[in-house]
Amino acid sequence: MNSDEVVEWAVVESGIGPLLLAATRTGLVNVVFHARPEVRERALGRLRTRLGAEPVERPGSARLAEPIRRLGEYFAGSSREFPLELDWSLTSGFNRQVLRELATRVPYGTVVGYGELAARVGQPRAAQAVGAAMGSNPLPVVVPCHRVVESDGGLGGFGGGLDTKRKLLALEGVLPQPLF
Numbered sequence: 001m002n003s004d005e006v007v008e009w010a011v012v013e014s015g016i017g018p019l020l021l022a023a024t025r026t027g028l029v030n031v032v033f034h035a036r037p038e039v040r041e042r043a044l045g046r047l048r049t050r051l052g053a054e055p056v057e058r059p060g061s062a063r064l065a066e067p068i069r070r071l072g073e074y075f076a077g078s079s080r081e082f083p084l085e086l087d088w089s090l091t092s093g094f095n096r097q098v099l100r101e102l103a104t105r106v107p108y109g110t111v112v113g114y115g116e117l118a119a120r121v122g123q124p125r126a127a128q129a130v131g132a133a134m135g136s137n138p139l140p141v142v143v144p145c146h147r148v149v150e151s152d153g154g155l156g157g158f159g160g161g162l163d164t165k166r167k168l169l170a171l172e173g174v175l176p177q178p179l180f
Contacts (some may be wrong), residue, residue, distance in 0.1 A: 005024060005053040005056070006024075006025075006056055007022050007050075007053045007057070008055075008057075009030075009044070009047075009056070010061060012072075014071060014072075014075050015167065015171065016075075016160065016167050017033070020032035020039075020044075021064055021068065024063075026085065026087035027087045028064075028067045028142060029087035029139075030043065031139050031141055031142055049132050050090055051089065066084060071142075072084075072140065074141070076173070080107070091137070098117060098130055098133040098134075099120050099143050101120050102143055102144060102147070102148065103139075103142075103143045105120070106141065109172045109174060110173055110174070111147045111149045111169070112147060112153040113150065114130045114150065117130045131148075134157070136160075146160075147172075148156060155169075
């Protein structure tokens, strides 16, 4: 990345708590769950190291306006897609291939098994590697790793915590809404 690149970020409230959103000139580069101060500082440090650019807080950023609007619509139940420009520079190789497949071919309100997703990218025995790809997803919610579940119906893991995964799947109508 250019040394003159700027990574703009902001924290926004959502139906699952505060999210840190970061964008480059290319597009949205990172979504971070539970963006409390200590989580935010670790995330900004990772961005600084991985992108070689100093993250700058810009809540009114033009780069972030559309992602913020789309996420607001998603959590309000009025949008089911994220037609956003994405910067994939925080992922590569197999992980990027799996995440792109997930982003483009696993629609709102559906789920896919780890093994099935592995087969879709031509690696039918790589279910565990798909799990690792989900765990390293730099763009959760927008790239819907919450839609990947175990073949026996279990939720599997989730970087944002299983409660967050349940809430996202309930929002999409895959699971019943929690009673509390």
